[in-house]
Structures are given as structure tokens and as C-alpha cells.
Amino acid sequence: MNLNQLTIKEAKEGLKNKKLSSFELTKACLKQINKNKDLNAFITVCEKEALEQAKKADELISKRQDLPLLGIPIALKDLFSTKEIRTTAASKVLENFIPQYNATVVEKIKNAGAIIVGKTNLDAWAHGSSGENSDFGPTKNPWNKECVPGGSSSGSAVSVASDMCLAATGTDTGGSIRLPASFNNIVGLKPTYGRVSRYGIIAMASSLDSIGHFTKNVEDSALLLNITAGKDPLDATTLPNPAEDYTKNLNKGVKGLKIGIPREFVTADLDKEVKSAFEKSIEVLKSLGAQISEISLPYTEYGIAAYYIIQPSEVSSNLGRYDGIRYGNDRSSFGDEAKRRIMLGTFTLSSGYYDAYYKKAMAVRTLIKKDFDNAFQKVDALISPVCPTLPWKLGEKINDPLKMYLSDALTVTVNIAGIPSLSVPAGFSKNKLPIGIQIMGKQLSESLLFQIGNAFEKQTNFYKQKPNL
Amino acid sequence: MKYRTIIGLEVHVELKTKSKMFCSCSADYFGKKPNTHTCPVCLGLPGALPVPNKKAIDWCVMIGQALNCEIADVSKFDRKNYFYPDLPKGYQISQYDQPFCKKGFIELSNGKKIGITRVHMEEDTAKLTHQGESSLVDFNRSGVPLVEIVTEPDFGNAKEVVEYLKKLQQIVRYLGVSDANMERGDMRLEPNISLQEENTKELPKYKVEVKNINSFRFVEKAIEYEIKRQSEILNSKEMPIQETRGWNEIKNKTMSQRTKEEAQDYRYFPEPDIPPLHFNRSEISNIKAQMPELPNAKFERFLKDYGLTEYDAEILTREVETAKFFEEAIGIVKNQIKNPDLEVSPKTIANWIINKKIDFNRISPYEFIKQIILAGQVPLITEIELEKIIGIVLNRNQKAIEDYKNGKTNVIMFLIGRVMKEAKQKLDVKLIKETLENYLKK
Numbered sequence: 001m002n003l004n005q006l007t008i009k010e011a012k013e014g015l016k017n018k019k020l021s022s023f024e025l026t027k028a029c030l031k032q033i034n035k036n037k038d039l040n041a042f043i044t045v046c047e048k049e050a051l052e053q054a055k056k057a058d059e060l061i062s063k064r065q066d067l068p069l070l071g072i073p074i075a076l077k078d079l080f081s082t083k084e085i086r087t088t089a090a091s092k093v094l095e096n097f098i099p100q101y102n103a104t105v106v107e108k109i110k111n112a113g114a115i116i117v118g119k120t121n122l123d124a125w126a127h128g129s130s131g132e133n134s135d136f137g138p139t140k141n142p143w144n145k146e147c148v149p150g151g152s153s154s155g156s157a158v159s160v161a162s163d164m165c166l167a168a169t170g171t172d173t174g175g176s177i178r179l180p181a182s183f184n185n186i187v188g189l190k191p192t193y194g195r196v197s198r199y200g201i202i203a204m205a206s207s208l209d210s211i212g213h214f215t216k217n218v219e220d221s222a223l224l225l226n227i228t229a230g231k232d233p234l235d236a237t238t239l240p241n242p243a244e245d246y247t248k249n250l251n252k253g254v255k256g257l258k259i260g261i262p263r264e265f266v267t268a269d270l271d272k273e274v275k276s277a278f279e280k281s282i283e284v285l286k287s288l289g290a291q292i293s294e295i296s297l298p299y300t301e302y303g304i305a306a307y308y309i310i311q312p313s314e315v316s317s318n319l320g321r322y323d324g325i326r327y328g329n330d331r332s333s334f335g336d337e338a339k340r341r342i343m344l345g346t347f348t349l350s351s352g353y354y355d356a357y358y359k360k361a362m363a364v365r366t367l368i369k370k371d372f373d374n375a376f377q378k379v380d381a382l383i384s385p386v387c388p389t390l391p392w393k394l395g396e397k398i399n400d401p402l403k404m405y406l407s408d409a410l411t412v413t414v415n416i417a418g419i420p421s422l423s424v425p426a427g428f429s430k431n432k433l434p435i436g437i438q439i440m441g442k443q444l445s446e447s448l449l450f451q452i453g454n455a456f457e458k459q460t461n462f463y464k465q466k467p468n469l
Numbered sequence: 470m471k472y473r474t475i476i477g478l479e480v481h482v483e484l485k486t487k488s489k490m491f492c493s494c495s496a497d498y499f500g501k502k503p504n505t506h507t508c509p510v511c512l513g514l515p516g517a518l519p520v521p522n523k524k525a526i527d528w529c530v531m532i533g534q535a536l537n538c539e540i541a542d543v544s545k546f547d548r549k550n551y552f553y554p555d556l557p558k559g560y561q562i563s564q565y566d567q568p569f570c571k572k573g574f575i576e577l578s579n580g581k582k583i584g585i586t587r588v589h590m591e592e593d594t595a596k597l598t599h600q601g602e603s604s605l606v607d608f609n610r611s612g613v614p615l616v617e618i619v620t621e622p623d624f625g626n627a628k629e630v631v632e633y634l635k636k637l638q639q640i641v642r643y644l645g646v647s648d649a650n651m652e653r654g655d656m657r658l659e660p661n662i663s664l665q666e667e668n669t670k671e672l673p674k675y676k677v678e679v680k681n682i683n684s685f686r687f688v689e690k691a692i693e694y695e696i697k698r699q700s701e702i703l704n705s706k707e708m709p710i711q712e713t714r715g716w717n718e719i720k721n722k723t724m725s726q727r728t729k730e731e732a733q734d735y736r737y738f739p740e741p742d743i744p745p746l747h748f749n750r751s752e753i754s755n756i757k758a759q760m761p762e763l764p765n766a767k768f769e770r771f772l773k774d775y776g777l778t779e780y781d782a783e784i785l786t787r788e789v790e791t792a793k794f795f796e797e798a799i800g801i802v803k804n805q806i807k808n809p810d811l812e813v814s815p816k817t818i819a820n821w822i823i824n825k826k827i828d829f830n831r832i833s834p835y836e837f838i839k840q841i842i843l844a845g846q847v848p849l850i851t852e853i854e855l856e857k858i859i860g861i862v863l864n865r866n867q868k869a870i871e872d873y874k875n876g877k878t879n880v881i882m883f884l885i886g887r888v889m890k891e892a893k894q895k896l897d898v899k900l901i902k903e904t905l906e907n908y909l910k911k
Contacts, residue, residue: 081516094515101509103516200509200516207741236520236743314741317550320559321513349550349736358738 004028004163005466008072008220011166015061015071022061022071026054026115029073033117033164036469039140039149041158043078044086045118053115060113068227070113075159075168078119079126080106081200085116089202090134091124092333093322103200104232105169105211112227117165120155125319126176126204127337128152129407132398135335140394141183142467143433147391150180152204153214157184160214162469167215167224171201173208174307175386175411178423181214182386182436185425185462187453188214189221192443193418194239196225197232205314206237208307208415217463218424218453222246225446241444249451255289257452260379264300265410271389277427277435278385284459285383285452295379297371300413302364307412308405309348309361316345340401365416372417376442381452384410386423386436414440422449425462434462472664472700475673476624476692480637481657482532482616482647483593484525490592490614491519491562498609499653511612513557518742521546525614526569526590526746528646530756532616533570533588535640535763540753544569546590546740551733554606555594563591563617565737569748575636576765583633584621591615616647622661622672627692630660631685639764643789651683658682662695664703675708679723681715691716694723767792775799775815784823795822797834805835813841844897852904855888855896859904862887873909881905 003025006014014020030047050073057071081087081099083106088094102110110116123133131154132138139154141147142162149158153170157180160168170177172190181188189212196211203209211228215221229243261282266275286292319342324330334342348357375382387407397404414421419440426437439449439456457463489496492510509517530540547565568589574582595611597604618637624630638649638656649656659680663673677695682688695714702709714723739745762770764786771782771792786792795818802813821827821841832840862884863870872880885901 081514087515089515097515099514099516101514198516199518202515205741234520235518237518237741313738317548317560317736317738320550320552321515321557323552323559325554326557327515346736349738351734351736354736354738 002028002032002163004032004073004166006166007216008069008166008223011072012070016066022054022057022073022115023051025071026050026073026117029117029163029165032162032469033159036142036162036164038145039142039158039162040121040134040137041139041155041162041164042075042118043088043090043121043134043136043155046085046116049085050115050117057113057115067111067113068223069109072114072167073117073165074109074114075117075120075156075165076106077122077153077156077168077170079122079171079202079204080119080169081202082106082116082119085119087119087202088136089125090122090136091335091338092135093329093331094327095135095333096328099200101200104197104234105228106200108227109169120153120159120168122154122156123152123176123337124335125202125315125338126152126171126173127315127341129175129179129404130392130394130397131155131158131180132394133335133337135333138394141391141433142469143183143185144391144431146393147433148183148394148396150183150387150391152176153180153188156214157181157186157188160184160186160216161467163466167213167220169211169213171204172210172212172411172415173204174311174415175408177210177212177214178386178411178421178436178438179407181423182425182438183391183434185428185434185436185465185467186214186216187218187221187425187457187463188212188423188436189225189446189449190414190421190423191225191229191446192239192420193415194235194237195420195444195446196228197230197235197238199232199234203314203318205311206318207314208311210415210418218422218450218457219247219250221422221453222250222447222450229446239444244447246447246450249447250454252451253288254285254452254455257290257381258379259285259290259292259452260295260375260382261292262295262297262300262375262382262384264297265384267388269388270385273390273429274385274388274435277429278383278437281383281426281437281456284456288455288459290452293379295375295382297368297375297413299364299367299371303368303413303416304405304409306361306364306368307408307416308344309357310365310416312341312345313349313358314345315341316343316349337401368413369417372413372419372440372442380441381445381448382440383437384440386410386438390429390433390435411438414438419443420446420449422446422453424453424457426460427462428465470700470704471667472696472703473667474625474692474696475622475663475665476626476630477622477661477676478620478624478630478633479659479661480618480634482618482637482641482649483655484528484614484616484646485648485655486522486525486528486614488522489612490522490525490590491612494612496613498613501609503605503607503609506609507611511557512608513559513611519562519740521743521746522614527756528614528644529569529588529590529616530748530753531644531760532618532641532646533573534753534757535644535760536570536573536575536585536588536618536637538570538573538585538588540570540748541567543567543745543747545745546743547737548740549591550736553594554604555597555611557595557608557611561591561594562740562743564589575633575640577629577632577636581623581629583623583629586619586621588616588618591617624660627689627696630692631689634658634685634688636764639787643761643764645761651685654683658688660688660692662692662699663709664696664699675711677709677711677723678713679716680713680726681717687716687718690721691723694721698723761789775819777815777819781816781819781823785819790829791822794827794829794834794837795819798822798838801835801838813838817841855892855901855904858888858891859901859908862891863908870909881909
């Protein structure tokens with residue numbers, strides 16, 4: 001096994017026992033990045049800085065310093081502001097933008113001792129579900145380079161799936177972590193809205209943006225949330241509840257837990273192979289002692305409609321600052337998808353249309369929240385497929401925005417309700433394309449999601465399978 | 470044709486909180502080196518988020534209560550989207566349909582109540598300076614807390630507007646939440662002026678907003694100018710256009726800035742970066758409890774407690790520093806002097822403050838009272854009256870005059886005593902002495 005294939009936990013042990021150095025580990029990751037440039041997972045690679053940091057980490061380790069991520073190579077979605085490191089949002093508008101400050105999460109990860117290997121590719125401004133909508137070129141799926149890796153956090157997902165780093169950060173506004181996680185056979189966490197600070201992360205749709213991460217397995221996901229979670233005085237929407245040790249329930253199993261299957265998520269247009277992987281997953285959970293029942297979330301069908309009003313409305317406002325006066329390039333550098341959302345959002349917020357669109361979408365939002373509240377009175381968690389389809393071919397949906405938007409049908413309601421959801425590997429199609437399921441829980445139930453995810457993972461071990469690179 | 474003038478007013482007051490509205494940068498920007506009081510938040514950098522300033526919100530609620538407003542139970546911030554180079558985020562964080570305070574009033578001296586529609590909180594923009602071909606942006610002012618106070622169209626003339634503005638300025642200064650200095654831009658005002666035929670009830674179909682007014686004197690001039698301009702247009706059977714005009718203080722007239730035939734669409738929506746705010750009643754009454762005595766209450770109390778005339782009380786309460794000095798001086802008489810012979814009445818103190826234009830920074834109330842006492846606590850007698858009394862006294866005391874002329878100058882003290890007795894009041898000893906000596910030397 002190569003060093004870069006280790007999980008965070010394994011690498012930490014190796015570093016502690018002097019079986020490996022952070023320098024070697026970082027070097028192995030950088031080597032993998034350089035070897036697989038065709039995947040286009042990174043926009044900026046911080047080779048020199050990463051190796052310097054790794055040397056420093058090794059020094060600290062030799063002095064018996066212990067920090068939770070000391071010496072661990074991590075990649076950041078290029079939406080996270082990094083001081084003195086170019087941050088582009090994968091848009092030409094910010095082609096040469098170098099932030100003056102670190103996002104809170106970046107600060108936390110750095111303070112925990114992590115090595116930043118680089119900034120990963122994404123759909124520009126996080127607008128997209130495929131990873132193709134980047135001004136720096138599309139990211140490719142390591143399981144099949146002709147397929148999309150899923151978006152918007154495409155590069156982060158691919159970098160973890162291809163062992164270019166041990167973990168990577170992402171943002172999930174409508175599925176942007178869970179979908180690429182499921183397309184890449186890795187674990188993706190979308191935490192409760194407000195659990196992780198958004199400060200310093202280029203905003204997509206502020207009331208929906210959730211800051212999470214990709215890891216190789218569930219335990220690493222919990223370890224990383226231990227570092228990123230918590231109230232941030234710089235983000236008024238972070239929750240006051242103290243962060244917990246998210247690893248505490250990892251091994252408690254699912255015996256006796258009530259897990260619901262939302263009927264509305266298992267639709268007729270669900271891909272057969274996705275459906276079958278999902279059904280097998282249910283059997284696995286049953287065999288582990290979970291009580292499975294069917295649940296109804298009746299307003300699910302309005303999810304996409306509400307999402308595609310709220311989200312572009314906020315996008316149109318959030319992108320207003322890129323007015324050409326600062327940051328280098330002007331508005332003509334916006335890609336088609338950004339322009340589309342700016343126009344949609346400007347329309348839905350216009351006087352005379354606001355009540356019919358935005359206000360109504362907000363009313364739907366309340367109903368969707370209620371749906372979940374009702375469901376969580378009856379069950380501890382919900383499971384569903386992440387994406388209705390398998391990873392599709394590059395270019396397949398690029399000229400059909402509506403079709404692209406529908407790939408988020410099973411993920412957006414979680415964002416609308418602000419609840420957490422964990423995407424875990426659930427098998428492969430006959431052509432060896434990854435399939436994922438998501439485990440959803442009520443607000444701040446991340447520990448429970450890890451508990452269920454870990455039990456499922458221990459039983460299935462899909463995560464141990466690697467793409468042929 | 471006779472017209473009725475209809476004026477409404479929007480006033481912006483900049484709060485003097487230590488930090489800005491949504492970040493911890495210093496809000497004290499005036500005269501500071503450009504772009505030194507900035508951070509990612511007030512520069513609107515990608516990813517930066519606003520965290521509201523509690524003090525500024527409390528102060529806005531305080532202003533609302535001082536203006537007799539209802540305070541909202543639940544409120545929120547909204548985004549007002551528009552493009553301008555002084556607005557780094559492309560939107561201003563303001564309040565739209567749920568302001569902190571609404572439905573208040575200020576009562577004018579003629580008893581008329583000017584309705585206050587709303588009092589809300591927002592952030593100031595950066596400051597633009599135009600230099601030839603280029604424009605410079607100073608973000609020191611960006612994000613400084615701003616309170617907007619909007620009235621009903623209740624003013625009928627410029628005089629009422631000026632009185633309202635003076636009262637408003639006085640109230641925010643009393644509260645200590647703003648310097649409300651017009652020249653420095655702490656207080657900015659925009660009147661909306663329109664005219665209506667006298668016998669109709671409905672509101673005019675247009676209004677003209679006037680900007681760039683930086684003194685009370687100019688607001689009066691600008692309104693008078695607009696009344697004249699608009700009535701001339703109406704007299705020629707035309708309708709003035711709805712527009713924004715700017716006051717030009719050199720030309721002494723308003724000039725068109727932009728027409729407002731279609732209102733700009735700001736695409737307001739709830740600010741998603743700031744959760745809604747809930748005020749509970751006890752919090753609101755706590756803020757009220759922190760409020761100092763307001764000008765009207767102080768005025769009434771000065772009439773009642775010190776027996777002052779309305780004229781005196783008005784002058785003494787105009788500025789809180791004056792009122793404070795006055796009451797401190799009274800406190801010194803009461804608590805430190807404690808000598809009935811040296812009694813200094815509130816009326817005397819008031820007269821001294823009003824007539825002598827005391828510089829409060831250069832004299833303590835104690836020194837001030839000492840001055841009054843030393844001066845003999847007097848000058849309430851005219852020269853003619855004094856000369857009359859001296860005449861009577863000298864007539865009755867011929868011997869004393871002779872003694873004086875024979876060199877017994879000490880006798881003058883006896884004569885001063887007689888004059889005082891005759892006057893039945895304490896007088897300026899020095900003045901009596903000088904006047905007597907003039908007579909005796911004749």
C-alpha cells in the first residue's frame with residue numbers, strides 16, 4: 001500500500017510510531033497529483049509550501065508535539081479563502097485573486113497541523129452538479145475518465161478518491177459534497193447548516209451553503225468534523241451548541257435504530273442499478289439490526305422548484321460584488337451558468353415577482369422543514385440514494401441545464417431544511433461506476449449519522465476499493 | 470393658484486459606536502488616513518460575513534423609543550441590492566419590511582405632531598472622492614452604523630422642517646449616540662417636497678427629493694426654492710417631474726441630478742447571513758432605562774423645579790452640556806456654599822450662563838459660582854436707579870460728605886452701607902463705591 005492511500009487515522013498512527021514521515025506522506029500525495037494531471041483535480045498545487053510545512057510537521061512530531069492533523073496532507077476546494085494562496089472559485093473573474101485572509105475552517109485545519117497540498121477544481125462558483133462547469137477545464141472521474149466526477153466539489157472528491165490527499169474540504173449547497181462523494185466511492189459529509197463556519201468561503205447561496213468534507217472512510221469524517229465544527233464569532237449563522245466528540249458513537253452499531261425510507265425519494269425514474277444498490281444497502285442495515293420503515297416526505301416534489309428560486313436569488317446578490325472594479329476581471333468573465341443564475345435570481349427578486357416566486361419558495365421551505373420534523377418524530381434517520389443516476393458521460397447534460405438541475409432532486413431538500421446528511425459508498429454498477437447512499441438526520445445529529453455510516457461501512461467495506469490509475 | 474406644501478423627510482444619523490456595524494473595525498473614520506480602518510468584512514471581500522453590532526442595535530432602539538415609536542418583537546436585516554462603486558458588496562445591509570422601530574412622532578412647539586413612519590438600522594457606504602479623471606474610494610466609512618429616520622409627509626413649510634431637525638438633533642445628542650454634526654456628515658437629510666392645490670385632499674402625483682444639504686440654513690433655502698420653482702411650473706399648467714435634485718450652495722438653487730420616473734428596484738430580500746432578531750419586552754425596557762432625560766422632560770422640569778422662564782429653560786436645555794453645567798452650579802450653591810448671605814438664585818445662574826456665554830471647558834461650575842458671588846450677586850439695578858439712591862443717601866448724610874472731603878475717606882464704607890440699605894438688595898459693592906466717589910469728588 002502506498003502512503004497516500006492511508007486514511008487519516010492510519011497515517012496518524014504511522015507518524016506517531018515513526019513508520020513514516022509527513023514529508024514522505026506529502027511527497028507521495030504530490031507525486032500522485034502530478035501523475036494524474038489529466039484528472040484536472042487541482043487548480044493550484046502548493047508543492048513547495050506543502051513540503052516546507054511537512055518538514056516543520058516532522059520537526060514538531062519529533063518533539064512529541066501532538067495535534068489532531070499534524071502532518072496530514074489535505075486539499076481545499078478553491079472556494080475557501082487562503083491567505084497568500086490564489087483562490088479562484090474556478091471562475092475567470094477571480095483568475096488572479098489572492099486573498100488577504102484565511103477562512104475560519106482553513107485556519108482551524110492549519111492550526112490542527114494539516115499540510116495544505118493545494119486548491120481543488122470545482123464548477124465555477126460551485127454552480128453545477130457535474131464538475132464540468134469550471135473555467136479551468138472539467139474534472140474527470142478517476143473510475144472512468146469519460147465520466148463526470150459530480151459537482152460542484154469535483155476536484156475535492158477526485159483528489160480524495162485518487163489518493164492525492166487524505167481528505168479534502170467541500171461545500172454543499174444542493175448536493176455539492178454528497179453527489180461527487182457518491183460518484184467517487186468516498187465519504188462526504190454535509191453537516192447541519194451553521195455547524196461549520198462559512199466565514200471566508202466564497203458564498204454561493206448563503207442560507208443553504210453548508211461546509212463539509214470528503215474522507216476515505218466514516219471515521220476520518222468524524223475526526224475532521226471534530227476540528228471544523230463549532231460556533232464562530234465571525235459567522236452569525238453558526239449555532240451556539242458546543243461541538244462534541246463526533247467519534248464517540250462510531251462503534252455503537254445500528255441495532256434497534258429506526259431508519260426510514262422516504263417514499264418520494266425512490267421514484268420511477270431512479271436508475272435501475274442505483275435502485276438495486278440502494279435496496280441492497282437496506283438489506284445490509286436490516287441484517288445489522290436496524291428497523292426499516294417507509295416514511296413520506298410529501299413536499300419533496302417541490303424541492304427543486306423552491307431550491308431553484310432561493311438559490312439563484314441569493315447567488316444574484318452574492319455575485320454583485322464582482323463588478324469589475326476590484327478582483328481583476330469584469331462581469332464579462334462570468335460563465336453561462338453564473339449568468340443564468342444571476343438573471344434567474346434578479347428576476348425572482350424583482351418587485352412584482354418577489355411575492356410570486358421568492359416568498360412562495362420560502363413558504364415551501366417551511367413545509368419541507370416540517371416534512372422532515374414529522375419524519376424525525378417517527379424515525380432516527382432517513383436513507384436514500386444520493387443521485388437518481390450513475391455518473392454520466394462528460395458533455396452529456398452540459399447543454400441541458402434543467403436535466404442537470406434534476407440530478408440534485410434527492411439532495412436539495414436536505415439543504416432547504418438545514419439538516420445534516422452523510423454520503424457513503426454503497427457499491428458499484430456493472431461498469432464499475434460508484435454508487436452512494438445518503439444518511440440524513442435531524443439538526444445536529446452528525447454523531448448518529450457517523451454511527452450508522454460506520455456500521456454500514458464496516459459491513460460493506462466498499463471504500464477499500466480504489467480506481468485504477 | 471394657491472398651493473399647499475407637502476414635505477416628508479428622510480434623515481440619516483451616523484452612530485458613534487466604537488466599532489462598525491458588522492465588523493470590529495473602528496467606526497471613528499473622520500480625518501483618518503484613507504483605507505486604514507478596514508477588514509475583509511467592510512471591504513466586502515469574497516467570503517467575509519457580517520456580524521451585527523449589539524450596541525448599535527440597542528442605540529437604534531433607544532432612538533426609536535425617544536421618538537415615541539413602537540419597537541418590533543421580531544425584526545431582521547435585508548439586502549438592498551444596487552451597484553455603486555462606494556458599495557463593495559453590491560448590496561447594502563439595511564431593513565425593509567420589519568424595521569426595529571415604527572409609528573413614532575416628534576411634537577413641534579405649535580403642538581403639531583410630525584409622524585415618524587420608521588426608524589431603521591443600516592450601514593454607511595464608502596466615501597468617493599473625484600480627482601480629475603479618476604475616482605478614489607475610502608473604505609474607512611464603509612460599514613459605519615447608520616440610523617434612518619423617515620417621517621410622514623406632515624410638514625407644511627420649511628420652518629417646521631427646521632424645528633423638527635433641531636429637535637431630532639438635540640434628542641440624538643442628548644442620548645449620546647451621535648454627534649449629529651451636519652458639516653461632518655454625521656447627520657444627513659433629504660426632504661421630499663411637493664405642492665398640491667389647496668382645495669384638494671389627495672396627495673400630489675409627484676415628489677421631488679433634494680440631496681446634498683449640509684446645514685439647517687440650506688434646508689430652509691432649498692425648500693423655499695423648490696416651493697417657488699414648483700409653483701411656477703404648476704402655474705403654467707404643467708406637472709413638475711418626479712426627480713432627485715441636489716442643492717447647489719454656490720448658485721443658491723436646486724439642480725436636477727436624476728429623474729426618478731421609474732423607482733429603482735432594489736430587489737430587497739432577507740439578509741441570509743444574519744439570523745432574525747427577537748426583542749423581548751424586558752430588553753426593550755432595559756434600553757429605555759438607560760436613556761437619559763430627554764430635552765422636553767428637562768425643559769418642563771427646569772420650569773417647575775427652578776422657576777425659570779420658558780425663554781431661559783429653552784436656552785439652558787438646548788444642549789445637554791449647558792443644562793448639565795447649570796444644574797452642577799445649582800448643586801454647588803446648595804451643597805458647598807451653604808451660606809444664606811451668599812445665596813445665588815437659579816435665575817441669577819441662568820442669567821449669567823445665558824448672558825456671559827460661559828465656556829464650559831474653561832471654567833468649572835465651582836469657579837463659576839465663585840465669580841458670581843465675588844461680583845456681588847447683583848447687576849439687577851440700572852445706573853439711573855443707583856444714582857437716584859445715592860442722591861437720597863448723600864442728601865441725608867451731609868456730615869459724612871464733609872468728613873470725606875476732610876480726608877476721612879473711610880467714611881465711604883458707611884455710605885455704601887446706607888446705599889445698600891436704601892436699595893433693599895445686595896448690590897455690586899465696587900460699583901457703588903465707584904459711583905459714590907465720583908459724586909464726592911465733584
